[in-house]
Amino acid sequence: MHQEKRTQKGQADYLPALTWLRGLSALLVVVSHSIRCSESLQEVGFPIESSTLLSFLDLGAFAVCVFFTLSGATLYLSSANSSRPFTTSSYLLKRWLRIWPAFILALIVYGLFGAYFRFSVPAALPTQFTHQFTTPVSVIDTIKYVTMTFNITGPGGLFNNAFWTIPVEFTYYLMLPFLLFAMRYIGVAAPILLACVMFLISRTTLASLMHDPRTLMLGFTFCGGVVLGSLKTILHRHLSSFVAYTALAITLLLAIAITQAPDALLQETFIPQKYISLGILSVVIVGISLFSELHLPDYAARKLSFLGKTSYSIYLFHNLFLGVFTLIVLRVGVTSAIPIAYLAFVFTLTCTLPAAYLSYSFVEEPAILTGRRLAVRLAKPA
Numbered sequence: 001m002h003q004e005k006r007t008q009k010g011q012a013d014y015l016p017a018l019t020w021l022r023g024l025s026a027l028l029v030v031v032s033h034s035i036r037c038s039e040s041l042q043e044v045g046f047p048i049e050s051s052t053l054l055s056f057l058d059l060g061a062f063a064v065c066v067f068f069t070l071s072g073a074t075l076y077l078s079s080a081n082s083s084r085p086f087t088t089s090s091y092l093l094k095r096w097l098r099i100w101p102a103f104i105l106a107l108i109v110y111g112l113f114g115a116y117f118r119f120s121v122p123a124a125l126p127t128q129f130t131h132q133f134t135t136p137v138s139v140i141d142t143i144k145y146v147t148m149t150f151n152i153t154g155p156g157g158l159f160n161n162a163f164w165t166i167p168v169e170f171t172y173y174l175m176l177p178f179l180l181f182a183m184r185y186i187g188v189a190a191p192i193l194l195a196c197v198m199f200l201i202s203r204t205t206l207a208s209l210m211h212d213p214r215t216l217m218l219g220f221t222f223c224g225g226v227v228l229g230s231l232k233t234i235l236h237r238h239l240s241s242f243v244a245y246t247a248l249a250i251t252l253l254l255a256i257a258i259t260q261a262p263d264a265l266l267q268e269t270f271i272p273q274k275y276i277s278l279g280i281l282s283v284v285i286v287g288i289s290l291f292s293e294l295h296l297p298d299y300a301a302r303k304l305s306f307l308g309k310t311s312y313s314i315y316l317f318h319n320l321f322l323g324v325f326t327l328i329v330l331r332v333g334v335t336s337a338i339p340i341a342y343l344a345f346v347f348t349l350t351c352t353l354p355a356a357y358l359s360y361s362f363v364e365e366p367a368i369l370t371g372r373r374l375a376v377r378l379a380k381p382a
Contacts (some may be wrong), residue, residue, distance in 0.1 A: 015074075016301065017184035017289040022070055022305025025063035026289035026314040030349055032060025033129075033162070037322045046340070055260075061275055062255045063285035064165055065221045071169060072225020073232070073286055075176055080081075080233050088177040090260050091376035095173040097371035099312070100148070103166055106316040107145055110159040111137065113320055120327055132161040144344075145225050154211030160319045168215045172222040179226055188227050192299045197221035208341055218275060224283035228290055237291065244292030251285045306357075313356035313364060321351040 033060050079086045110132075117133040137158050144150040145159060151167040175194065182190035198219035205215035239247070258277045296304070306312065325347050334340055 004033040015290070016305065017294045018070060018074065018286070018291065019020070019308035020294070020296065020301070020304040021066060021286065021308075022287050022311045023304040025066045025070075026307050026311035027349075030318045030352065031057045031316060031345060032063075033319055033322055034345035034348060035341050036129045037135040037326060038339070040129035041326065041340060043127045046334075047335055054339070054345065056256055058251075059255055059259055059278075062259065062278040062282060065180060065218065065279040066285060067165070067276065067311075068169060068172065068218060068221040068279075069225040069228070069282045071172060071226075072176075072222040073229040073290060075173070076180075076226045076229030077232060079176070080229065081300075084376075086177075086180060087214075087375075087378065090378045091177065091254070092367075093378065094371035094375050095170070097374075098169065098364075098372055099166065101311060101367040102316060102359055103148070103163075104146065104339060105359065106163075107142075107159055109317070109320060110140075110206045113323060114159065117323060117327065121330060123298055129161070129260075129322075130302040130326065131157055132159060132319065151212040151215050152210050160316070162315060164214070165315075168212070169222075171215050172219065175219075175222070176226070179223070183230065188230050191223035191226040191230075195223035198204045198223075206242070214275065218279055221279045221282055224279075225286060228283070228287050232290055235291070239288065239292040241292070241294065244288055244294055247288045248285060251281050251288065255281050257294065303326060310353070310356040310360045313359035314352055317355050317359065318348055320353045321348040321355075324351070 031054060033047070036054060114133045114135075114137070117130075118136070122133070135158055141150075141155060141158055144153050144155075145163070148157060148167040148170050151164065151171070179191050179194065182194075186193075197258050198216045201207060202213050202216035207216055210216065255278055256282070258274055261274075299376075322344060325344050328334075329340070334343065
């Protein structure tokens with residue numbers, strides 16, 4: 001999950017709406033996993049009070065699709081507006097350094113925490129949420145995660161169950177040079193065709209060759225972002241603030257309705273599951289944000305900008321603190337009139353934000369700057 005800012009002259013070009021959307025998406029992921037954490041505690045016997053209000057913001061799947069779409073849009077705009085020619089080697093080096101160092105740090109941290117969790121809770125907790133901490137990890141599994149290939153080879157759900165998006169997004173990074181080349185000849189038809197091919201393959205038996213077929217199924221979100229980025233360089237019209245805010249509100253309400261709807265409503269249609277519907281809405285909401293000039297009060301803008309800047313580290317480390325919260329509840333219990341999902345969310349966000357800031361400041365940002373310097377060297381003629 002990254003953000004690129006360039007103009008046609010290579011200067012900084014800040015698109016605040018995209019940053020705010022990234023920050024909001026990070027919050028929604030934390031909300032969803034806080035609910036999953038509370039559900040896992042309910043499965044092992046803890047009484048859980050209803051958290052209806054929070055459940056309406058259970059939009060983690062939608063937020064992930066938004067991240068993929070934002071990646072496609074911002075990467076295309078970065079390449080289109082850069083003052084330097086696009087080279088595949090420089091591009092891939094920057095992308096690898098953008099996500100791999102922080103990801104490796106997270107792998108180490110979760111590996112150590114998982115060992116401590118299994119030691120502290122000898123009895124297995126058969127829940128979907130705690131599986132990420134209770135399952136021992138082999139050396140072969142670790143290699144698959146370090147090389148970001150486990151979306152193809154499996155197994156998934158180890159270390160941190162949110163990690164599944166990392167190799168998926170890197171796969172989309174690998175697609176961009178091909179798309180840029182093809183777009184020279186057939187324009188936006190290239191990402192549209194690739195999105196269609198990936199989706200159709202995901203509906204065939206060929207998808208079974210991949211451990212996680214969502215890589216194919218959600219390819220249209222990244223390709224949709226590329227299309228939006230391409231249109232942004234051509235079209236210079238903006239939606240009015242009223243139209244933009246109204247459209248954003250409608251899109252979020254639709255995402256809530258789809259998330260809350262029973263799965264059976266979509267199982268027998270051409271849209272096989274909620275991820276597809278939410279992916280379509282993610283393209284819509286990024287498009288609205290890209291083609292409008294939204295304004296927020298300074299206080300809210302600063303908060304969302306911080307969340308957007310540190311969103312990748314928030315995504316990587318929030319499950320760690322949900323695991324800590326789970327251990328606390330298992331050891332000392334919780335007696336509160338406040339639903340446990342709210343407590344999990346507040347505790348996790350309070351701990352995650354400073355951790356994400358440290359991760360961004362000492363791992364992400366230095367790696368980004370290193371990638372840019374090395375990319376410049378690679379671009380220089382021998």
